[in-house]
Amino acid sequence: xxEVQRMDEVEQELLLNDLKHARMDEFRERFFDRHSYDxxxxxxxxxxEEREIxxxxxxxxxxxxxxxxxxxxxxxxxxxxxxxxxxxxxxxLAQMYADDAVDxxxxxxxxxxxxxxxxxxxxxxKEIRELLHYKEFTAGSIMTTEFVAIxxxxxxxxxxxxxxxxxxxxxxIYYTFVVDEDKRLVGVVSLRDLIISEDDTMISEIxxxxxxxxxxxxxxxxxxxxxxxxxxxxxxxxxxxxxxxxIITIDDIVDVIDEEASxxxxxxxxxxxxxxxxKGPFSAAKKRLPxxxxxxxxxxxxxxxxxxxxxxxxxxxxxxxxxxxxxxxxGNTGTQALAVAIRRIALGETAKETAFKILMREAxxxxxxxxxxxxxxxxxxxxxKGDLVLGLLVGxxxxxxxxxxxxxxxxxxxxxxxxxxxxxxxxGPFITTINDIISILIYLGLATLFIQNLH
Amino acid sequence: xxEVQRMDEVEQELLLNDLKHARMDEFRERFFDRHSYDxxxxxxxxxxEEREIxxxxxxxxxxxxxxxxxxxxxxxxxxxxxxxxxxxxxxxLAQMYADDAVDxxxxxxxxxxxxxxxxxxxxxxKEIRELLHYKEFTAGSIMTTEFVAIxxxxxxxxxxxxxxxxxxxxxxIYYTFVVDEDKRLVGVVSLRDLIISEDDTMISEIxxxxxxxxxxxxxxxxxxxxxxxxxxxxxxxxxxxxxxxxIITIDDIVDVIDEEASxxxxxxxxxxxxxxxxKGPFSAAKKRLPxxxxxxxxxxxxxxxxxxxxxxxxxxxxxxxxxxxxxxxxGNTGTQALAVAIRRIALGETAKETAFKILMREAxxxxxxxxxxxxxxxxxxxxxKGDLVLGLLVGxxxxxxxxxxxxxxxxxxxxxxxxxxxxxxxxGPFITTINDIISILIYLGLATLFIQNLH
Numbered sequence: 001x002x003e004v005q006r007m008d009e010v011e012q013e014l015l016l017n018d019l020k021h022a023r024m025d026e027f028r029e030r031f032f033d034r035h036s037y038d039x040x041x042x043x044x045x046x047x048x049e050e051r052e053i054x055x056x057x058x059x060x061x062x063x064x065x066x067x068x069x070x071x072x073x074x075x076x077x078x079x080x081x082x083x084x085x086x087x088x089x090x091x092x093l094a095q096m097y098a099d100d101a102v103d104x105x106x107x108x109x110x111x112x113x114x115x116x117x118x119x120x121x122x123x124x125x126k127e128i129r130e131l132l133h134y135k136e137f138t139a140g141s142i143m144t145t146e147f148v149a150i151x152x153x154x155x156x157x158x159x160x161x162x163x164x165x166x167x168x169x170x171x172x173i174y175y176t177f178v179v180d181e182d183k184r185l186v187g188v189v190s191l192r193d194l195i196i197s198e199d200d201t202m203i204s205e206i207x208x209x210x211x212x213x214x215x216x217x218x219x220x221x222x223x224x225x226x227x228x229x230x231x232x233x234x235x236x237x238x239x240x241x242x243x244x245x246x247i248i249t250i251d252d253i254v255d256v257i258d259e260e261a262s263x264x265x266x267x268x269x270x271x272x273x274x275x276x277x278x279k280g281p282f283s284a285a286k287k288r289l290p291x292x293x294x295x296x297x298x299x300x301x302x303x304x305x306x307x308x309x310x311x312x313x314x315x316x317x318x319x320x321x322x323x324x325x326x327x328x329x330x331g332n333t334g335t336q337a338l339a340v341a342i343r344r345i346a347l348g349e350t351a352k353e354t355a356f357k358i359l360m361r362e363a364x365x366x367x368x369x370x371x372x373x374x375x376x377x378x379x380x381x382x383x384x385k386g387d388l389v390l391g392l393l394v395g396x397x398x399x400x401x402x403x404x405x406x407x408x409x410x411x412x413x414x415x416x417x418x419x420x421x422x423x424x425x426x427x428g429p430f431i432t433t434i435n436d437i438i439s440i441l442i443y444l445g446l447a448t449l450f451i452q453n454l455h
Numbered sequence: 456x457x458e459v460q461r462m463d464e465v466e467q468e469l470l471l472n473d474l475k476h477a478r479m480d481e482f483r484e485r486f487f488d489r490h491s492y493d494x495x496x497x498x499x500x501x502x503x504e505e506r507e508i509x510x511x512x513x514x515x516x517x518x519x520x521x522x523x524x525x526x527x528x529x530x531x532x533x534x535x536x537x538x539x540x541x542x543x544x545x546x547x548l549a550q551m552y553a554d555d556a557v558d559x560x561x562x563x564x565x566x567x568x569x570x571x572x573x574x575x576x577x578x579x580x581k582e583i584r585e586l587l588h589y590k591e592f593t594a595g596s597i598m599t600t601e602f603v604a605i606x607x608x609x610x611x612x613x614x615x616x617x618x619x620x621x622x623x624x625x626x627x628i629y630y631t632f633v634v635d636e637d638k639r640l641v642g643v644v645s646l647r648d649l650i651i652s653e654d655d656t657m658i659s660e661i662x663x664x665x666x667x668x669x670x671x672x673x674x675x676x677x678x679x680x681x682x683x684x685x686x687x688x689x690x691x692x693x694x695x696x697x698x699x700x701x702i703i704t705i706d707d708i709v710d711v712i713d714e715e716a717s718x719x720x721x722x723x724x725x726x727x728x729x730x731x732x733x734k735g736p737f738s739a740a741k742k743r744l745p746x747x748x749x750x751x752x753x754x755x756x757x758x759x760x761x762x763x764x765x766x767x768x769x770x771x772x773x774x775x776x777x778x779x780x781x782x783x784x785x786g787n788t789g790t791q792a793l794a795v796a797i798r799r800i801a802l803g804e805t806a807k808e809t810a811f812k813i814l815m816r817e818a819x820x821x822x823x824x825x826x827x828x829x830x831x832x833x834x835x836x837x838x839x840k841g842d843l844v845l846g847l848l849v850g851x852x853x854x855x856x857x858x859x860x861x862x863x864x865x866x867x868x869x870x871x872x873x874x875x876x877x878x879x880x881x882x883g884p885f886i887t888t889i890n891d892i893i894s895i896l897i898y899l900g901l902a903t904l905f906i907q908n909l910h
Contacts (some may be wrong), residue, residue: 003582023644033665034665035665035667035685037684037685037686042785047801069686070685076803090679092769111555147830147897153652156514160650161674163650164651166652167647167650167651168651173646173647173650174629174688190623191628191629191646191650191664192628193630195615195618195619195622195646196622196623197618202591209490210488210490211489227709228709228713229526229711230490230492230898231492231524231706233629233688233705234676250688250705250706250709251686251688251705252683253709254683254708254709254712254834255683256782257709257712257713257716258712258716259685261712261713261716261717261720262716262798264720265716265719265720265794265798266793266794267718268723268724268883269723269790269791269793269794269795269883270787270791270794271791271794279822280816281816281817281819281820281822282819282823284795284816284817284819284820285819285820285823285824285827288788288791288820288824289823289824289827289828291787291791292784292787292788292827292828292857293827293828293831294826295783295787296780296784296786296828296831296832299780299783299784300780300832300835300839302775302779302780302783303777303780304776304839306775306776306779307773307776310772312774313775313776314771317765317768317769317772317775320768320772320778321759321761321762321765321768322487322758322759322896323778323779323780324757324758324761324778324782325751325752325755325757325758327779327782327783328750328754328757328782328786328887328891329747329751329754331724331783331786331887332746332750332887333743333745333747335724335725335883336724336725336726336746337882338724339560339720339723339724339726340724340726340739341719342718343717351823354854355816361739362736362739363736364735364737364739364740365736365739365740367736368736368737368740368744369740369743369744369747372740372744372747372748372749373744373747373748376748376751377755380755384755384759391474394764403749418615428723428724428790428883429787432783432786432787433783436779436783440779444881
């Protein structure tokens with residue numbers, strides 16, 4: 001049957017049995033029949049003492065393939081590495097694709113990294129050390145240095161020969177980059193082009209000279225965008241002298257896009273990470289409480305603000321009935337504007353427009369939405385309570401609140417982006433509370449002004 | 456210079472000039488020097504009458520390459536096609552990769568589709584007609600039928616020969632699927648394996664028999680998940696008899712992941728589409744107003760609910776001061792739980808746990824978060840107002856509200872998912888309002904019960 005399901009429970013049990021009874025050959029046969037992603041899932045699911053047997057059954061190189069596919073967090077990585085003999089761990093890291101090894105090492109502290117690097121062969125250590133220099137979230141940090149480069153003055157035959165030799169180590173051989181004698185990037189040839197060309201054709205004849213690249217220091221999102229827009233399988237990374245340093249492959253980009261989207265999403269919800277598995281209520285509460293506590297104190301601020309209007313509220317108790325309505329509408333309008341602004345920043349669209357233009361559009365949007373909602377609410381309150389002044393008051397408060405909320409929702413992330421602060425601070429709940437406060441100020445302020453007209 | 460920036464304005468001006476002055480050769484030279492993604496961007500930016508000249512300058516086949524890379528919506532597609540001569544349009548559609556042509560045709564109405572199909576050559580029309588049968592958002596709807604299939608009893612040499620011939624038409628040649636005489640999928644060979652093998656090796660010796668595939672009818676997200684988890688460049692799509700129908704390539708998956716993430720995101724924010732460009736405040740308001748109006752009426756419900764407690768509020772005006780705080784905390788807790796639940800559904804993780812277990816965990820999370828926040832708020836209110844009963848009342852209201860809010864936030868999308876309703880209705884603002892109402896009921900209900908103890 002071609003459709004292979006992820007490892008089912010019976011298979012997992014059998015694997016575990018082989019492991020526990022030290023049947024190494026049976027275990028290896030069964031284990032290597034699986035995709036490394038499934039191997040990784042299983043690896044993460046078993047107990048530490050079971051994993052220790054596994055490390056004896058698998059070579060560092062075999063373990064490297066599993067580690068490359070592991071979907072894991074900082075603590076787990078530290079745990080796995082500490083379970084291994086340090087020489088075994090260092091050999092495993094050396095055998096991984098350099099970009100994946102760097103991902104792992106980035107989770108450890110400096111002294112641990114240094115320790116593993118000294119235990120490695122010099123070649124592997126050097127490659128990893130170079131990649132470790134690049135700042136996290138830059139193109140440099142996600143690129144791999146295992147790529148194939150050829151020269152323009154080669155024939156297709158000799159290029160294919162190089163590919164055959166390099167294929168087992170290169171992360172992709174589907175694009176081959178062409179460099180000059182100074183290692184400067186001058187072109188690209190796809191394996192497809194190589195295959196359909198005659199053996200004696202010169203690379204210079206078939207290469208595409210319009211090769212797209214990114215600077216090593218740009219944000220990883222920019223590289224992701226380019227690969228997505230242009231449907232590339234690999235994108236070369238260069239230094240300022242146009243020298244080829246590495247390549248970024250599409251499978252790494254899928255992870256970047258996924259991560260960035262989930263980051264924006266978590267921000268909007270006010271959680272530190274919506275994606276990772278919550279193992280129990282304590283770990284879930286730990287992720288959510290920081291925001292809730294900040295909100296609690298912002299909420300107390302709101303409460304003390306309303307407290308200032310206690311006299312007004314005492315005189316006209318009906319006023320308090322509409323506080324949640326007005327605050328809620330303003331909060332939601334702000335979240336909508338925030339969501340759009342954050343997506344635009346993520347998609348790199350803010351560069352095309354001035355901040356002023358964006359804010360004017362938000363003000364316009366708030367004005368239109370506020371007018372529609374304000375008129376509707378005035379009508380409803382008038383019919384319900386028979387009080388036109390109260391209706392007009394609530395309607396006007398909604399109109400003004402929505403304008404301010406839309407502008408504020410867009411402005412906060414834009415300002416943060418301008419000052420290169422991560423807009424994480426401007427998460428959904430934060431904006432909501434800000435707009436609660438503003439809208440309540442507007443509402444109760446107006447009410448206090450027109451208190452004589454209310455009954 | 457290797458780093459090629461997206462078309463700059465000067466280049467765009469030059470292209471337009473060549474077009475307007477009917478300098479076809481110069482235009483074509485300049486135009487084809489660009490990547491088809493940039494060609495598409497430019498195509499979409501010029502005026503209809505300019506595009507009409509363009510259609511005369513480019514063959515349907517050349518136009519097809521541009522259309523495949525176009526990032527566009529329903530209305531624009533209809534416009535472009537209507538600008539073209541219908542035979543030209545039909546030829547262009549026939550020249551596109553079948554899956555991309557189907558994406559375009561899915562935006563048109565039935566009669567238009569039928570019209571174009573009759574104008575096409577029978578072969579192309581048949582291929583497209585078959586793909587059109589698959590329901591939107593299934594694996595079938597995003598697969599392409601332009602793939603290379605070989606047999607196990609071939610040599611590497613003859614397989615490479617087939618690849619050379621098929622390469623110009625196939626969407627990817629980097630994975631070649633192996634089928635038996637009944638077209639059943641039996642294995643996969645990567646181009647990498649073909650390249651490093653000797654010419655006389657049999658495919659059966661080097662092929663991987665553990666080939667992963669998806670059924671044609673599964674959701675596109677499942678296919679996307681598989682490609683992402685296993686780092687595939689292409690995934691075969693089969694019918695229930697395991698016959699190979701088509702393949703899905705990684706570049707299509709990047710779009711799926713992007714779309715799904717942005718859908719979840721927009722839901723949480725309560726907008727119909729956070730990604731698409733807002734051209735002005737009216738179109739932005741149009742996207743946001745539907746939710747705001749629903750919220751307005753839900754908010755009126757909240758208001759009328761508070762109205763029921765007017766007597767209580769009249770007696771103890773200070774109570775109203777804490778309404779936004781309690782409603783806000785409950786709303787945010789609900790949004791957090793909702794966000795986590797929606798992500799889990801999207802990642803396909805809900806199948807592993809019973810709904811009961813998920814809800815119990817949320818109740819636990821709410822209990823922990825509620826206890827922490829409740830104790831904190833009791834302390835603050837006591838210190839601030841010197842009223843322990845009021846403090847306890849607000850604290851207890853927060854405790855109970857947070858438990859209910861966390862459970863409700865997770866329950867609503869789970870129930871909808873169970874009944875196969877799109878959880879879009881359970882968007883962020885909706886859950887927030889529900890939790891506003893519940894929390895206010897709890898708070899003012901408790902207050903009314905203990906009114907004698909308050910001063």
